[in-house]
Amino acid sequence: MKKTLLFLAATSFLAACSSTPTENTTTSNNAQKTAPATVAEAAPLVKAPVTESMYPAKGVGGALGQRTIHYAFDKYTVTDEFMPVVSAHGDFLLSHAGSKIVLQGNCDERGSREYNLGLGQRRADSVRKVLLAKGVKDGQIETVSFGKEKPVNPEHNKAAWAENRRTDIVYQGE
Numbered sequence: 001m002k003k004t005l006l007f008l009a010a011t012s013f014l015a016a017c018s019s020t021p022t023e024n025t026t027t028s029n030n031a032q033k034t035a036p037a038t039v040a041e042a043a044p045l046v047k048a049p050v051t052e053s054m055y056p057a058k059g060v061g062g063a064l065g066q067r068t069i070h071y072a073f074d075k076y077t078v079t080d081e082f083m084p085v086v087s088a089h090g091d092f093l094l095s096h097a098g099s100k101i102v103l104q105g106n107c108d109e110r111g112s113r114e115y116n117l118g119l120g121q122r123r124a125d126s127v128r129k130v131l132l133a134k135g136v137k138d139g140q141i142e143t144v145s146f147g148k149e150k151p152v153n154p155e156h157n158k159a160a161w162a163e164n165r166r167t168d169i170v171y172q173g174e
Contacts, residue, residue, distance in 0.1 A: 055099065055171040055173075055174065056089075056092060056171075062088065063084040063085045063087070063088035063089075064085075064088040064089065064092060066085045066088075067168055067169045067170070068085075068166050068167070068168055068169070069082045069085060069086065069123075069127055069166060069167040069169075070082065070162065070163075070165060070166050071123060071165045071166065071167075072165070073108075073161075073165065074119070075165075076105075076119060076122040076123045076125075076126050077126055078126050078127060078130055083130070085169075086127055086130045086131065087130075087134065089101070089131070089169055090130070090131045090134035090135075090136050091134075093131065093136045093137075093140050093141075094134070094135055094136060097137065097140070099140065099171060099172065100139075100140050100141070100142065100171070100172040101140065101141055101142070101169055101170060101171050101172065102142045102143070102144060102170045102172070103124040103125075103127050103128055103141065103142070103143045103144070103167050103168070103169060103170075104120075104124060104143075104144055104145075104146055104150075104167065104168040104170060105119070105120030105121055105122070105123035105124035105125075105143065105144070105145040105146065105166075105167050106120050106123070106145075106146050106147070106148070106150055106151070106152075106164055106165070106166050106167070106168065107119050107120050107123075107147050107148045107164065107165060108148060108151070108160070108161035108162075108164040108165050109148045109151065109156065109161070109164070110148075110161065111148070113147060113148070116147035116148045117145050117147040118145070119145075119147075120145030120146055120147045121143065121144075121145035123145075123165075123166070123167045124143035124144065124145060124167050125143055126167070127167045127169070128141050128143050148164070151163075151164045152164060152166070
């Protein structure tokens with residue numbers, strides 16, 4: 001008895017899962033025949049290209065509008081002051097997997113060309129490490145050092161030097 005009930009339950013379940021015909025045709029002996037269903041071809045999945053308009057605007061309020069990480073003299077560690085900026089850009093990169101950035105390490109004019117290129121690279125790499133620890137994909141980040149070659153302030157004083165010790169976050173296409 002249990003086997004019969006189990007068999008009936010399984011058969012009912014399978015019958016309920018079967019599809020119903022969408023169009024019926026009648027044959028000469030009045031038997032029902034199912035017409036083949038037509039299925040439209042699925043369009044291939046295409047990711048929308050990442051455009052510059054998708055990137056956060058420079059200078060807008062909040063950490064995401066900031067694009068520069070500053071450092072003390074001869075230092076390359078991201079300080080607590082700039083962690084919210086790096087974290088905000090990390091969140092953006094995580095939610096926009098097609099976006100890419102270049103981290104540009106820079107130094108002030110003091111020191112040799114070789115030393116400043118190395119320090120600029122360490123500065124860019126320090127931001128990269130924070131982003132990777134947050135879960136950003138390695139392929140979304142590129143680093144480059146400009147050393148002392150691209151100062152934002154060309155003057156020769158402490159204030160200018162402080163402005164020039166930085167890592168700039170530049171989104172692809174900017």
